[in-house]
Amino acid sequence: MIKVQREDFDIGAELARLTDGNTKIGGLATFVGLVRDLAEKGEVSAMTLEHYAGMTEKRLAEIEAEARSRWPLEGVLIIHRYGRLEPGDRIVLVATTSSHRQAALESCAFLIDWLKTKAPFWKLEEGAKGTAWVEARESDDQAAEKWKR
Amino acid sequence: MKLLYFAWVRTNIGKAEEELVAPDHVQDVEGLLDWLATLGPHYAAALDRRNVVKVAINHEYVEHNHPVRPDDEIALFPPVTGG
Numbered sequence: 001m002i003k004v005q006r007e008d009f010d011i012g013a014e015l016a017r018l019t020d021g022n023t024k025i026g027g028l029a030t031f032v033g034l035v036r037d038l039a040e041k042g043e044v045s046a047m048t049l050e051h052y053a054g055m056t057e058k059r060l061a062e063i064e065a066e067a068r069s070r071w072p073l074e075g076v077l078i079i080h081r082y083g084r085l086e087p088g089d090r091i092v093l094v095a096t097t098s099s100h101r102q103a104a105l106e107s108c109a110f111l112i113d114w115l116k117t118k119a120p121f122w123k124l125e126e127g128a129k130g131t132a133w134v135e136a137r138e139s140d141d142q143a144a145e146k147w148k149r
Numbered sequence: 150m151k152l153l154y155f156a157w158v159r160t161n162i163g164k165a166e167e168e169l170v171a172p173d174h175v176q177d178v179e180g181l182l183d184w185l186a187t188l189g190p191h192y193a194a195a196l197d198r199r200n201v202v203k204v205a206i207n208h209e210y211v212e213h214n215h216p217v218r219p220d221d222e223i224a225l226f227p228p229v230t231g232g
Contacts, residue, residue, distance in 0.1 A: 033232055049231065052155055052224060055208040080231060092232055112232055121231025122156035133157045136228030
């Protein structure tokens with residue numbers, strides 16, 4: 001399931017919804033991304049996430065389908081926020097469930113690595129020296145590259 | 150065609166979207182970017198780092214040699230930084 005939303009999410013409630021009623025699930029893996037206050041150019045007082053509505057949902061659904069084709073998963077949940085966020089705020093939740101832990105853990109890592117390089121989101125950081133668009137990192141490309149096949 | 154701009158492509162050009170009719174010689178993404186860069190200094194600045202600009206046509210990523218058509222929705226944006 002894909003959710004692209006401005007509002008915060010309740011991790012406990014979301015994970016309960018993902019697992020409740022399915023006793024085939026033996027493992028649940030999660031990743032939660034948060035706004036950090038240490039950017040490369042000093043402190044960050046806030047950031048604004050922009051996205052391409054329409055394309056975002058399609059690309060996230062495609063990434064979910066790719067994960068399901070690679071691992072035997074019971075459930076997939078991706079929640080990604082947009083709008084203005086402050087340090088400590090939740091940005092993204094990726095959760096996967098499977099009968100076994102390995103599929104859940106690996107697919108969760110795959111999803112966040114691929115999401116970072118494929119989903120059309122952009123971060124604008126606000127700091128003491130004004131605003132700056134976050135540059136893409138080569139390390140993120142390398143992290144995604146290792147899942148290519 | 151409908152053009153959409155995001156992140157620093159948007160802030161450089163100064164608008165989020167517009168409808169444009171490209172001249173007939175614009176056949177592919179590369180030709181489109183060449184033509185857009187002639188529309189004014191804001192466009193030229195936005196497209197200065199040409200090989201960095203990512204392109205999506207009708208929500209699908211495409212390479213710069215991909216053909217463009219009059220009814221396409223074409224988005225130009227920097228490498229993505231979500232997650």
